[in-house]
Amino acid sequence: MLRARRRTEKTAIALNHRVDSGARRRGCRRCQARSGTFGRRRRPRRPSARLLPPMNAAHHPSNTSAVGAVGLRLYGKRVVLRPLNAQDFSAWAECRKHNADWLLRWEPLRPITQPDPANDRDIFAARCNIRERERQTGTSYAFGLFVDNAFCGEVNLNNVIRGAMQCATVGYWIDQKRAGNGYVAEAVTVLLKFAFDELHLHRIEVCIIPRNTNSLRVVEKLELRNEGLAERFLEINGLWEDHYRFAMTTEEWMTRRGELTAEWLATGKA
Numbered sequence: 001m002l003r004a005r006r007r008t009e010k011t012a013i014a015l016n017h018r019v020d021s022g023a024r025r026r027g028c029r030r031c032q033a034r035s036g037t038f039g040r041r042r043r044p045r046r047p048s049a050r051l052l053p054p055m056n057a058a059h060h061p062s063n064t065s066a067v068g069a070v071g072l073r074l075y076g077k078r079v080v081l082r083p084l085n086a087q088d089f090s091a092w093a094e095c096r097k098h099n100a101d102w103l104l105r106w107e108p109l110r111p112i113t114q115p116d117p118a119n120d121r122d123i124f125a126a127r128c129n130i131r132e133r134e135r136q137t138g139t140s141y142a143f144g145l146f147v148d149n150a151f152c153g154e155v156n157l158n159n160v161i162r163g164a165m166q167c168a169t170v171g172y173w174i175d176q177k178r179a180g181n182g183y184v185a186e187a188v189t190v191l192l193k194f195a196f197d198e199l200h201l202h203r204i205e206v207c208i209i210p211r212n213t214n215s216l217r218v219v220e221k222l223e224l225r226n227e228g229l230a231e232r233f234l235e236i237n238g239l240w241e242d243h244y245r246f247a248m249t250t251e252e253w254m255t256r257r258g259e260l261t262a263e264w265l266a267t268g269k270a
Contacts, residue, residue: 081143086125166202189264
């Protein structure tokens with residue numbers, strides 16, 4: 001009888017202090033001593049890979065690095081937008097030099113220590129490489145504007161901000177000889193489609209100096225919403241200039257997409 005009771009007690013002790021992972025995690029010293037883990041620092045458990053959800057960065061709506069420069073073409077009815085490369089130097093430099101005086105009053109001053117890309121092919125190539133890195137990181141998207149395969153300006157999606165804002169600004173310039181033909185309005189529409197439909201941004205801004213009547217005509221053609229005057233908004237040609245701020249959100253784009261696409265974009269092309 002006594003032996004049976006002792007056997008029962010030993011069985012209960014063994015059951016209460018069996019060596020398993022749960023007891024070791026609870027810090028039972030007797031079990032840790034039996035298993036040889038007493039006094040050792042327990043490594044934190046890593047989460048099982050099968051518990052983590054599959055991730056495909058290319059399909060994430062806020063990931064823009066998936067949009068590369070190779071083969072990237074955006075089409076309007078008459079214009080084609082594509083990233084510039086080193087082979088575009090001659091056409092770009094000629095256009096910039098020809099329009100230097102016309103563009104100077106609407107652009108920030110270039111730092112004295114910064115070489116002019118229009119005078120140096122290597123500097124222009126470096127500029128193209130910088131633009132490519134900006135595309136890869138999703139902070140900016142710069143495009144050359146081509147009409148009938150001829151370079152005639154640039155249209156850029158700058159200052160891309162993700163997070164809660166999901167916004168960017170549009171900037172552009174065109175050869176003075178080509179101005180007044182609606183090419184920039186068409187190019188901006190192409191860029192709006194890219195920004196809203198491909199990059200999934202929520203808000204696009206265009207900021208214009210009040211006396212820049214050519215740029216004002218662009219946003220008037222597209223009927224972008226005027227949000228008012230921002231005083232001393234940007235430093236242009238050495239002066240802090242007031243700017244009108246025009247904007248469009250994705251809700252407005254979805255409402256007007258069919259209208260703008262029919263007027264400015266080529267059927268069946270991105």
